[in-house]
Amino acid sequence: MSTIEVSPQAADVRVNSPEPLAPLPRPATPAQVIKNDAEAIAVAERLAKVFAEGAARRDREGLLPIAELDVFSQSGLWGINVPKAYGGAEVSYVTLARVIAIISAADSALGQIPQNHLAGVAHLIADGSEEQKNRLLAGILQGLRWGNAFSEKGSKTVGDFKTTLRRENGQLVVNGEKFYATGALLAHLVHTVAVDEEGHVQLVILERDAEGLTVINNWSSFGQRTTASGTVLLDNVRTTPENVIPVWQAFDRPTAAGPISQIIQAAVDAGIARGTIADTLAFVKEKSRPWIDSGQEKASDDVFTLAAIGDLQIRLHAAEALLWRAGEFIDLALKTPNEETVAAATIATAEAKVLTTEIAILAGNKLFELAGTRSTLAEYNLDRHWRNARTHTLHDPVRWKYFHVGNYYLNGVNPPRHAWS
Template sequence: MSLSPTPNLKVNSQQAEAPVPLPNEPAHRIRDDAEAIEIAQRLASEFAREAARRDREGILPLKELDAFSQSGLWAMAIPKNLGGAGVSWVTVAKVIAIISAADSALGQLPQNHLAGVAHLIADGTEAQKHELLSEVLAGLRWGNAFSEKNSRTVADFQTRFKQDGDEVVINGEKFYATGALLAHRIHAVALDEQDRAHLIVLDRSSPGITIINNWSSFGQRTTASGTVLLHNVRAPLSRVIPVFQAFERPTAAGPISQIIQAAVDVGIARGTIEDTLHFIRERSRPWIDSGQDRASDDHFTLAAVGDLKIRLHAAEALLWRAGQAIDLALQQPDESTVAEATVATAEAKVLTTEIAILAGNKLFELAGTRSTLQEFNLDRHWRNARTHTLHDPVRWKYYHVGNYYLNGTPPPRHAWS
């Protein structure tokens, strides 16, 4: 199925873009965790083939994104009683890591979709769940209009909505709107007259929505994380979800958002390390003082690779542990389980950030000067790691983790914790 009549849509086109068509046929229904992993592995092998070219030439992954959402993986976390596979959050993290190792932009694109759907499941009405989850199960993608770049802090939203009869009217400007350009639905965060945050699920084609493809970062270039303008956009009251409630009580909303981010970083690290090993084996020369015939036999290179792999495996172990803690917090939500899930996810976020950045640095150190040539585009790994790990600074993770273990203080409740 073709997503768009312009399959080579370029990054940073600085223009408003038309909505993408709805899927021509329903998405596949994932059965269980094992099938989710198998499908992710198959897709990753396909996505990896042109990942470097897409990054180099600024081509948005339209065909790949369509295959991704039609595979059923974007609905994998919907509980069984609501029609989904109900896979564990360990499996969700593994799927995102697998895809991100192939193409970290594609791995990031479902992040806000998965987090938004989790909010719907936690705080939506039964009627909202029935309507909107059936769309997600059919293959419709959500793109976010969450963050704003001109506010005092990330949680200081300027976008607002007012009720007008049985509708609401939304006005505001969003940025970092990952996936909105390529989505079928846009979930926008807006404040009511009491300054409470709500999630409003909008049709991508609603009058008043303008999406500008102006994401100009040096990393994660093909995530379509540009601007969303909302001018007197109308939506039925039935599309308004009171997400502020998720942070007024103990819920797994925060760690769910964070574990997906950490999984992207693990994937970046994996892909970087694999490209490092391949380059050393196939192209690098041994250093003159090593006395070796092959770069792959250099003692210092071997030790450095061992260090990278150990750190990667440690990060993965903490990531899977965080997924288990989130699963428990979803089953038994209380102050204790949610705090433990939040802390476990923060610990994983620290190590996944560190290994993603370290791997990007070590690639060039170990592979040598030749690895910096533009023809290989290996710098995309460092660029992607450096850009994506800026999401939710780990310096605050250390603080909250320490405060929890030393003083028993639970981490704060918000989407960045």
């Protein structure tokens, strides 16, 4: 696989466009089904080489990665956490984090888009009925993409949901407005969070073309530009109980739902850092000039540059080590879920999130310091790395990670259970 064919319809779809985008068709052929962890890593590495080729242009011109996303989901990587009992590979969360980091190093938007899909699959596995798991997981393995409609930018806190699920004339009806809806524009199914009449938070699986469901392509952030994380309007969207998953149960008892969501976020940031450092190395070797006082012929021989590169690599490897360690803790919490294992997985993932955040932002800053003024030119679009890191790491504040980690180790207080912890 060396090139990606782009249909005329998909070639010029841009972010924050006033033009409506019709729901994308479902895949004409079944997706590949990945069999094991090694195959998942190999497929990710192969795709990353292709995705990296157009990443700078897509960001610069605001082109949505529609063709790339089709290749991504058809590769089977969107189904790697489906259990073996339902036909999937059930890879470890170490492997899942590695896959997301590999893709994110090539294009962090493509790395982020499946985040809520994969987390949604985990919720389905944990709290869906057998009928739901058999039906919906089969669709995942066929190549159907889920796009999220969770957050609401006008609420008091990120966990305060105003979207409702009500019974009207014997039917279930969803009403509300969502934002930060990563993946929804380009999804086949939209999974949204709504509060029912008993006050329980439910996960509702809706068809992307359901009547009353509108996705607005109005994501205008300076970073992660091509995730199309805009608005979803839900106006009397009708559904059935078969499409409602009691997601509130995931946090009513000890489950790995929170750290699963978080490790994918941390993996995106690790990937951003990795891609940024790779571009820094290439630029310093190929284009940068040595500083006048260094006495060197090449920028890559400058002693201060060498020390700074060493520092970046050490910090990256430390962050990655904590990320893989967090995956091991999550795998244990899935195997033996209880207060102790879930708290340990949450803390391990928080530790990884701190270091992946810090190295992603630091790498973006150091790129320009080490590569020099020429690296700021628009033709290279290297500022996308810092913009992407700064935007994506805002998902949940690391200042609270420090607090929960310290409180856990010093006072024995378990961290809270929710999707941002």
